Amino acid sequence: MIQSAFAVYYREILILRRRLTRLIPSWCVSPLLYLIAFGFAMGKLVTLDGHTYMEFLLPGLIAMSSMTQAFAISSEINIARFYWNIFEEIQAAPVSDFSYVAGEVLAGMTRAFLAILVVLILGFLFGVTLSLNPWFWLAILLNSFLFASLAVGIAMLVKSHADQSLMTSFVITPMAFLGGTFFPLENFPAWAQNIIYFLPLTHAATAIRSASFGTRPSGISLTILGVTGIVFFSISVLCVKKAKD
Amino acid sequence: MIRIQNLNKTYKNVQALKNVNLEVSKGELFAFLGPNGAGKTTTIRILTGLAKLGSGAALLNGFDVGNRSVESRRQCGLVPQSINLDRELSVFENLTIHGKLFRMDKPERNARIDELLDYVEMGDRKETLVKNLSGGLKRRLMIARALLHSPSILFLDEPTVGLDAAIRRKIWALIKKIQQHGTTIFLTTHYIEEAEFLADRVAFLDKGSIVVVDTPEALMNRMGTWALDHLKEDDMETLYFNDRKEANEHIAAHKDSFTLRRVNLEDAFLSLTGKKVS
Incomplete structure (x- = not known):
């Protein structure tokens, strides 16, 4: 089972390696724009809980990047499925649905971790250093696991690459802006807070921010991320079964 | 060996396969011939x-494909x-x-890759990016890949579709070579000459049902040896003869224009199904 999962992972990593020189600049663009626009332009006017806005923003950008890049594995799966027909090659091999999902999720998580390294370097260049303790990495691990698992499930359910873009527009983009990336959750109206509390990115941003400031993240946030990740992973395995026929 | 018993398959109220029964022996090259959408x-x-699997059973070397087992x-x-x-x-x-997906160890995998690239005459293309290969080379690579884990049965689904005649012949030679090494080959095609040249036995498939299974020679012999095509208003009429002399006598007795040719599998298919393969 592990061998098959690593075979699927190996394929994605080979492709990632080929594209890395193109991907790294693309991973820089959004965080760089946010750091310049919100961090430089607006950040000098704002302090939050004794931290500069740049210090507040960077963990949020890390949560957002780990989400978007982990979720981006869905596009890779769709290209392989709808344009290159690679999905069939894997399905004809003795690879279980669990192994397939595990391999793809691992690839999504790898993308997320590489993108985070890029954001951390950018933050460093902007003079922001964070506490990179085990809690920080655990929160990222859980967040990327959750969104990579969601990505595989959605990639199996959509019928075309265009549908995939719709999912990004309706699920990922709103979450990126509402999930505590740019503003503290407390600044939203109470009714909105009740909704936003249920977004996984809210818990990822909160946990990563706490860890970045050297404090232990809330156990509830980490548990929600972990449990939601396992639920999404399990659903994805079922979605692979559905996608076959 | 392949054994299919009472196989049925329905896609969204369309029955794609109807009660298909079939046995393919070890080392045989078996062709499924039929128009697009035949199943x-x-x-x-x-x-x-x-x-x-819809209903029925299908076994590969005794292993049930219904449960999608690793074996x-x-x-x-x-x-x-x-x-x-x-x-x-x-x-x-x-x-x-592919080797990793089939859990091959590195030494075994690398040795087999070298062996197969030589086998399909692509030994010098090992490091070439696939996007830089021609259509024919891509097909040969796909065949090499399918053989990598040493399967005893090879499924070729329209292996020469879209290739020009010269490349197609090269692929045919490769398929024959694979069969000579003892591999059972199950081929689908809508190219008449492909089935005639390659297959030990042919099944005609029409609208999801097997119409007939026999050797290409036996199927063609049902029609005769020679065919005379005669354009009659908007329709082509074909007459069949057992020897060439009879056919020539028919031409001589009529003032119309005829085309004399050898009987092929298309004639047998047309006679049994009322339609052409391609």
Whole structure:
């Protein structure tokens, strides 16, 4: 089972390696724009809980990047499925649905971790250093696991690459802006807070921010991320079964 | 050996396969011949575990394909109709991925890759990116990939579709060579000459049902040896003769224009189904 999962992972990593020189600049663009626009332009006017806005923003950008890049594995799966027909090659091999999902999720998580390294370097260049303790990495691990698992499930359910873009527009983009990336959750109206509390990115941003400031993240946030990740992973395995026929 | 018993498959109220029964012996080259939509690819997809079995049973070397067991998938190699290679990766990388998917150890995998690239005459293309290969080379690579884990059954779904005549002949020679090494080959095609040249036995498939199974020679002999095509208003009429002399006498006795040719599998298909294969 592990061998098959690593075979699927190996394929994605080979492709990632080929594209890395193109991907790294693309991973820089959004965080760089946010750091310049919100961090430089607006950040000098704002302090939050004794931290500069740049210090507040960077963990949020890390949560957002780990989400978007982990979720981006869905596009890779769709290209392989709808344009290159690679999905069939894997399905004809003795690879279980669990192994397939595990391999793809691992690839999504790898993308997320590489993108985070890029954001951390950018933050460093902007003079922001964070506490990179085990809690920080655990929160990222859980967040990327959750969104990579969601990505595989959605990639199996959509019928075309265009549908995939719709999912990004309706699920990922709103979450990126509402999930505590740019503003503290407390600044939203109470009714909105009740909704936003249920977004996984809210818990990822909160946990990563706490860890970045050297404090232990809330156990509830980490548990929600972990449990939601396992639920999404399990659903994805079922979605692979559905996608076959 | 392939055994199919009472196989049925329905897609959204359309019955793609109707009560298909078939046995293919070890080392045999068996061709499924039929027009587009006849159910050829559906059969291969079921046998290779890509599609769920509707009802009935299908066994590969005794292993049930219905439960998509690891063992049933190990028995077979698949060359699908559409190119499904990773275009951004090299020939070697594509083959390595396949070997890893089939859990081959590195020394065994690398040795087999070298052996197969020589076998399909692509030894000098090991590091070439797939996107830089011609259509014919891509097909040969797909065949090499399907053989990598040493399956005893090879499924070829329209292996020469879209290739020019010269490349097609090269692929045919390769398929024959694979059969000579003892591999059972299950081929689908809508090219008459492909089935005639390659197959030990042919099944005519029409609207999901097998119409007849026999050797190409026996199927053609049902019609005679010579065919006379005669354009009659908007329709082509074909007359069949056992010897050439009879055919020539018919031409001499009529003032119309005829085309004399040897009987082929298309004639047999037309006679049994009322339609052409291609």
